[in-house]
Amino acid sequence: MKVSIVSLTCCAGCVSSFLNAGEALLEILSGNFEVVYSPTFADLKEVPSVDLAIIEGGVGTKDDENLIREVRAKSKILVALGICATHGGITSLGNMFALRELLEKEYSLVEKTQLPELEDLMYPISNFVDVDYYIPGCPPMPFLIVHTLKSLVGGKEPPRNQSVVCTECHRKIIPAKLDRLYGVYEKESDPTLCLVSQGFVCLGSLTRDGCGAPCPRAGFTCFGCRGPPDSMMYRVRDMYGFLIKVIAYRTGIPSETVKAELYRNPFIFHTFIFSKFQRSIAREKVI
Amino acid sequence: MSDKRELTFSPTTRIEGNGKVTITLDGAGNVSDAYFYATEIRGFDYFLRGMDADRLPFIISRICGVCSTAHVIASVEAIESIYRTEITETARKLRELLLMGQVISNHSLVIYFLTLPDFYFPLDEDASKRNIFQIMRERPDIARKAITLRSLGATILDLIGKREVHILSVIPGGLINPLLEKDREVLLQKAQSAWEVAKDALAFGKELFDKNWSDFKKAGDCKTYYMALTKNGGLEFYNSKIHIIDPDGNIVSEFSAQDYMKFLEEKSYAWTFAKFAYLKSPGWPTGIVQVGSTARMNVNQRAKTEVADREMKEFKRKFGSPTHATLLFDYARLIDLIYACERVQELLGDKDLVRTDTRVKVEPKGGRGVGVVEAPRGTLAHEYVLTDEGRLEQMKLVIPTQMNNVAINLNVKDAATEFIHNGEIKPGLLNKIEMVIRAYDPCIKCATREADGNGRIQLEIRDSRGQIAKMVQT
Numbered sequence: 001m002k003v004s005i006v007s008l009t010c011c012a013g014c015v016s017s018f019l020n021a022g023e024a025l026l027e028i029l030s031g032n033f034e035v036v037y038s039p040t041f042a043d044l045k046e047v048p049s050v051d052l053a054i055i056e057g058g059v060g061t062k063d064d065e066n067l068i069r070e071v072r073a074k075s076k077i078l079v080a081l082g083i084c085a086t087h088g089g090i091t092s093l094g095n096m097f098a099l100r101e102l103l104e105k106e107y108s109l110v111e112k113t114q115l116p117e118l119e120d121l122m123y124p125i126s127n128f129v130d131v132d133y134y135i136p137g138c139p140p141m142p143f144l145i146v147h148t149l150k151s152l153v154g155g156k157e158p159p160r161n162q163s164v165v166c167t168e169c170h171r172k173i174i175p176a177k178l179d180r181l182y183g184v185y186e187k188e189s190d191p192t193l194c195l196v197s198q199g200f201v202c203l204g205s206l207t208r209d210g211c212g213a214p215c216p217r218a219g220f221t222c223f224g225c226r227g228p229p230d231s232m233m234y235r236v237r238d239m240y241g242f243l244i245k246v247i248a249y250r251t252g253i254p255s256e257t258v259k260a261e262l263y264r265n266p267f268i269f270h271t272f273i274f275s276k277f278q279r280s281i282a283r284e285k286v287i
Numbered sequence: 288m289s290d291k292r293e294l295t296f297s298p299t300t301r302i303e304g305n306g307k308v309t310i311t312l313d314g315a316g317n318v319s320d321a322y323f324y325a326t327e328i329r330g331f332d333y334f335l336r337g338m339d340a341d342r343l344p345f346i347i348s349r350i351c352g353v354c355s356t357a358h359v360i361a362s363v364e365a366i367e368s369i370y371r372t373e374i375t376e377t378a379r380k381l382r383e384l385l386l387m388g389q390v391i392s393n394h395s396l397v398i399y400f401l402t403l404p405d406f407y408f409p410l411d412e413d414a415s416k417r418n419i420f421q422i423m424r425e426r427p428d429i430a431r432k433a434i435t436l437r438s439l440g441a442t443i444l445d446l447i448g449k450r451e452v453h454i455l456s457v458i459p460g461g462l463i464n465p466l467l468e469k470d471r472e473v474l475l476q477k478a479q480s481a482w483e484v485a486k487d488a489l490a491f492g493k494e495l496f497d498k499n500w501s502d503f504k505k506a507g508d509c510k511t512y513y514m515a516l517t518k519n520g521g522l523e524f525y526n527s528k529i530h531i532i533d534p535d536g537n538i539v540s541e542f543s544a545q546d547y548m549k550f551l552e553e554k555s556y557a558w559t560f561a562k563f564a565y566l567k568s569p570g571w572p573t574g575i576v577q578v579g580s581t582a583r584m585n586v587n588q589r590a591k592t593e594v595a596d597r598e599m600k601e602f603k604r605k606f607g608s609p610t611h612a613t614l615l616f617d618y619a620r621l622i623d624l625i626y627a628c629e630r631v632q633e634l635l636g637d638k639d640l641v642r643t644d645t646r647v648k649v650e651p652k653g654g655r656g657v658g659v660v661e662a663p664r665g666t667l668a669h670e671y672v673l674t675d676e677g678r679l680e681q682m683k684l685v686i687p688t689q690m691n692n693v694a695i696n697l698n699v700k701d702a703a704t705e706f707i708h709n710g711e712i713k714p715g716l717l718n719k720i721e722m723v724i725r726a727y728d729p730c731i732k733c734a735t736r737e738a739d740g741n742g743r744i745q746l747e748i749r750d751s752r753g754q755i756a757k758m759v760q761t
Contacts, residue, residue, distance in 0.1 A: 012303050013352020013452045019396065020441040020451045026434050030427065035420050041400055042418035043300045043718070063305075090349040093334040139352060139452050142441075183341040185458050185649060218449035218456060219463045223345070 001153055002050040005038035006071050008064040009091060009122065010057030014082035015040060017139035018054075024146040032153055049074040052152060058084040058091060059123040063116035072129035077152060079133045081145065083225055085125050086134045086281075092122040126281060133158065134286045138225035141211050148287050158287050161210030162230040165222050166194075168213040169204055173197060177252040181261050189219045197250040201262070205246045206232055206239050210287070233283045292710075296717050299323070299724055301401045301418070303353050304731020308720065310703045316710020321700035323692075323724055324559035325731045332682055340366055340651065340677045341459075347669070348453045350684075351730055353396070355453045356389040356444060357662035360525075361669040364658030366459045368545060369673050370649050377642045378461035383525045384634045385448055385457065386660060390524065390627040391481070392440025392451075393663035394620055397728045398488065399433035402617050405722050406495040410502070410715040417718070432484045436624075439474075439481035443631070446470045461646035468641050475635040478628065485628040489598065492621045505705050507613040507698025507723045510534040512566055512576040514690070515586035516661040522583055522590040522599070522626055524661035530586050531566065531576065536609045540568075544659035547668045551685050561731065564689040575693045578665025579727065580619035585609035590622075592629035598622045613698045616726040623663075651677045662687055664728055688729045698723050 005015060019025060029035075037044050047067070053075035059065050072078055083089040125131060135148055151158035166173075173194040182199040189195060195202040195216055203224035204216055215222050232239055244262065248255040297307035306325050313319040331350055335343065344362040348355040360382055367374065400419045408417050423430035441451045447466055448454025456463045511534060518527040529547065531540040540550055553564040554571065566574030585608055590596040599622055606615060634640060653675035659668045665687030672681040702723045706716050 007305070011349050011352040011355070013349070013355065016352045016396075017452045019400075019437060020392075022434055022438040022441070026430060029420065029423055029430070035418075036415070038418075039298045039300045039305070040303065041301060042420065043414040045296075045298065045300065090346060093346075138349070142451065183339070185341045185460060188646065214450050215455055220345075220449065220455040 001032050001034065001052055002048070003033055003035045003037075004047065004050045004053040004071060004075060005035060005040065006053060006055050006057075006067065007040055008055065008057030008068065008085070008125070009060035010082065010084045010089070012040070012056070014056040014085075014137075014139040014145075017137075017142050018081075018145045021142035021146045024143070024150075028146060028149055028153070033149070047071055047074055051076045053078045054081050054149075055079065055085045055125055056081045058088045059119060059125055059128060060091065061116040061118055065119065065128055068125050068129055077132045078129065079135060079148070079152070080125055080131045081135050082140060083136050083138045083227065086131075086136045086286075087124045087227060088122050089138065131281075132285065134281065136208065136225070136227040136286065137211060140226075141214070143212075144210055144287070160284075160287055161208055161226075163209045164229050165204035165207045165209050165211065165213050165216065165226070168209050168211070169194075169216045169222075170213075171195065171216060173250060175250050175252060180253065181247070181251070181258070184221055191219065194250060195219075195221055196247055199251055199253075201247065203243070206243055208286070227286075230283045230286075233281070233286075294712070296721070299721055301404070301721070302725055302729055302731070303351075304729070306724070306729070306731050308699060308724070310699075310707070310720075312707065312710060316708070318700065318704040318707050321696065321703045322559075323695050323699050325561035332684070335679055335682060338679045340671075340673055340679060343671070343679060344457070344459075345453070345455065352452050353730060354389060354393060354662050354664065354667075356385050356448060357660050357667050358669070359454055359457050360386060361658040361660045361662075361667050362671075363457050363459055364544070364660070365656045365669045365671045366658075366673070367649070368656030368658065369654045369671065370459060370652055370656075372460055372647065372649050374461045374647060375644045377465070377639065378645045378647075379526060380634055380637065380640055381447055381462050381466060381645065382457060384443060384631065384640075385454065386524045387627040387631045387634070388440045388443030388447070390440075390623055390663050391631070392437055392444065393728075394624040394627070395433055395436035395440060397663075398492065398617075398620060398624065399429070399436075401728070402722075402725055403429075403495075405718065405725070406492075406499055406617075410719070414718070432487065435484050436481050436488070439477050439628075439631070442477055443474060446474060458646075460649040463646065465643040465645045466641050471635055471641055475632070478631045478635055482628050482632060485625055486594070489621050489625055492618070496618050503614040503722070504612050505702075506719060507701040507705075508611040509575075509694060509697040509701060510611050511694055512539070512574060513582040513585040513609060514576050514578050514666050515583045516659070516666060517587050520588040522587045522595065529659060529666060532586055532609060534609065534611075536585070544657050544668070547657050547659055547685070548670050548683065551668070551690075553685065553689060559692075561692050562689050563692050564685050565693065572693075575697070576690050577694045578687045578690050579616060580623050581610065581616045582665060583623065583661070584615075584619045590626050592626055592633065595622055595626035595629055598625055613694075613702075613723050613726050616728070620728070653677070664688060664730055665690065686730075688727070688731065691727045691729065695724055695727050695729060 037048050047070050053071050080086045148158040171194045174197055176197045178199045189198050200221045202221035204222035207222055207224045208226040208229040244255050244258050247258045292312050294310045299306045308323050310321045311319050344359045347362045348359045350358055404417045444454055445451045449456045514531045516523045516527045517530045528543055530538055533539050551564055552567045553562045555562045565571050566576050584602055590599050653673050655672045657670045668685045670683045674680050702720050
């Protein structure tokens with residue numbers, strides 16, 4: 001199987017995560033998996049025709065857009081790896097601002113330059129091309145990437161994760177009686193109790209599983225990097241209301257108070273940055 | 288007589304991020320100028336304004352997935368300096384261990400996956416073969432070594448940082464979780480087997496380097512200032528003073544993290560999304576400074592671990608100190624790796640590492656603070672100004688690739704001038720020039736975090752009529 005690994009606008013963390021797969025990585029690379037195009041690892045400068053293309057990063061420039069269109073046209077299967085490719089990711093926080101203006105101010109880009117033209121916003125690749133599989137995550141865990149790739153190499157449909165992170169978290173949900181919400185750094189957490197019932201804004205209850213819940217297990221709130229689960233994909237607006245209900249129930253704080261705290265700017269942008277999953281995406285394709 | 292012309296290589300390959308190179312030739316076909324530039328950009332400096340400090344480190348981490356740990360620690364230390372938090376000795380040791388894990392994970396990637404193909408294959412090797420995947424097919428044992436090393440780094444980040452990429456555990460006040468005794472034992476065992484691989488990598492690397500050195504030594508050797516963290520003249524990556532030496536090796540500045548921004552300045556050009564950082568004194572364009580592996584060898588006299596100390600001294604004996612040849616970065620990177628592998632064993636051998644006092648209470652306040660660490664690519668600094676409500680008011684990051692950016696451009700031109708005469712472009716030329724860039728292990732992702740885009744690098748050589756302004760007089 002010939003493979004392209006393409007990196008658009010991103011932090012390169014998804015491919016780094018793939019390289020952390022250890023033995024499983026060796027197994028994949030020594031099997032039917034020939035990386036022919038990858039500017040990060042190989043010298044071929046032109047995009048070849050391949051069986052499988054793995055894309056990390058979103059579309060931030062016209063160069064990205066042209067490249068992703070070309071790669072799509074020359075690939076049988078196209079996989080969006082990581083939340084930037086699947087929905088725009090952290091970088092799309094920049095969509096709150098007019099980047100072009102900032103560029104002019106900061107880089108004096110008033111004269112004509114050779115640099116690629118910027119898109120008006122940071123887009124997920126599905127805005128431009130058809131995607132066969134989405135592996136959301138920031139970054140997706142190494143085992144999730146290799147399991148999916150192994151299935152694809154073997155000509156099988158990759159197993160999907162359809163539930164929420166809470167199902168993979170060992171913490172016990174016991175409704176509490178708290179007077180306010182807490183920041184992650186404000187107090188130490190009890191290692192056995194649900195983080196939400198301790199007053200932390202953990203998004204596990206509205207985030208797709210498949211990661212093994214590394215963040216809540218470590219005492220850090222889930223920040224939603226796998227995007228919504230199947231049941232919420234087409235009801236993104238309901239998610240905020242759902243989260244308020246979950247928090248109010250588990251903390252005993254009145255919903256109105258929770259709502260006021262959650263909707264405070266810019267907290268809400270940073271909280272839900274990973275949850276704005278494209279509505280047009282067919283959920284059957286999300287791994 | 289041929290007309291003026293320009294060569295463009297795009298994208299530059301086997302580096303992290305998207306870039307391009309342009310080389311301009313004059314009427315006689317000799318190099319008149321060369322540019323290496325970043326073609327992606329994101330905007331972190333802007334969209335983070337107004338953000339709550341307690342979410343900052345974990346979003347800042349997304350600047351770069353390759354060296355995220357260094358960003359998280361620099362960010363948390365900047366916040367702690369504003370809060371005036373003194374973290375515990377245990378937390379300090381664990382943070383240093385995380386930084387060492389980062390160096391091992393990054394350097395094993397750069398050494399095996401990115402630069403080894405240049406030294407392993409003959410210079411005129413078919414470009415489609417010149418990569419780690421081909422080496423893996425020919426020598427599965429090398430692949431296994433690369434994975435063993437990388438996996439030590441990843442396991443340290445996973446067991447202590449709680450995620451291999453974009454670690455979670457480091458927060459203002461220390462670390463969320465103490466290290467468990469059983470995890471310490473797992474890591475120690477892994478570190479011991481990785482140490483054998485690291486020694487082997489050093490021997491193999493030195494052998495390949497010596498074989499190619501006569502070809503490579505002319506590929507760029509511009510003389511600049513150097514900067515690195517240091518403790519009493521010894522190699523350090525965390526919690527120590529910063530030294531700057533001049534091109535002759537004299538120490539010109541010595542300061543602590545909080546004074547960092549008094550010494551560095553940055554500027555931008557319209558032809559690249561990556562900014563340039565330089566020394567305020569002596570100013571632009573004399574104050575070009577390099578950071579990273581070679582800088583660490585030039586600034587320091589010793590290393591506190593045995594083999595790294597011996598290798599550093601041998602390096603200085605062979606090449607002098609300070610030494611300026613660009614491709615020595617590839618050699619010096621091996622010494623970093625040896626140091627990190629030795630240091631990891633030392634730190635893990637300490638039973639106090641599993642103490643549970645990893646976290647102290649923080650008292651949020653407003654103000655200005657700086658966090659500095661030695662990232663795999665060189666000295667990294669984060670400066671924040673927080674409001675009394677704990678929101679980010681202002682942010683300035685000085686990133687290794689921004690500092691090396693000037694030297695990269697100068698050395699690309701230097702190398703192009705060395706290799707191109709009378710318009711004759713020999714095979715393998717492009718790769719030789721890319722090797723100069725690769726030696727710096729530039730992280731376009733980090734250097735271009737500022738607006739929206741991607742770390743794509745291109746090298747352009749433009750003709751003298753090109754509208755691009757000349758960058759610096761040499």
